[in-house]
Amino acid sequence: MGRVVKRAFKFRFYPTDMQAAVLARTFGCVRKVYNLALAARSEAWSVRRERLTYDATSAMLTGWKKSEELAFLNEVSAVPLQQVLRHLQTAFTSFFAKRARYPRFKSRKRSRRSAEYTRSAFRWRDGLAVDGHGVAGRGRTLVRVPAL
Secondary structure, eight states: OOOOOOOOHHHHHHOHHHHHHHHHHHHHHHHHHHHHHHHHHHHHHHHHEEEEEEEEHHHHHHHHHHTTGGGGGGGGGGHEEEEHHHHHHHHHHHTTTSSSSSOOOTTTSOOOOOOOOGGGGGGEEETTOOTTTTHHHHHHHEEEEOOO
């Protein structure tokens, strides 16, 4: 029987000013979606005794992106926004299994600035990682990957 080994790589990243702005916008949108989804789940439970699933919050995300006041969510890749909903689902699963405390809202100052991208969130063109929007020619390139 074969053994499955998972690997992870850590890289230090020195973003350009434009990349830092895109990352800051992404981190803010991730935090906003997390807080909106947590508020929606908390309200659904306290008012209707209803547990919202990932699918329900993902549908809400689509509605939020279509609304005028949250249209800025369309400026970032959808992958980290969906991943934060998955993380929130895991947090609630752990809470209901009594393995963790109730999820907390993320503050602007005290939250970790993180965003998770999946492998499918990138395409490679000539050694460049291009984000899900895929417009390499208009300054949307995220990372230049050196040949190893």
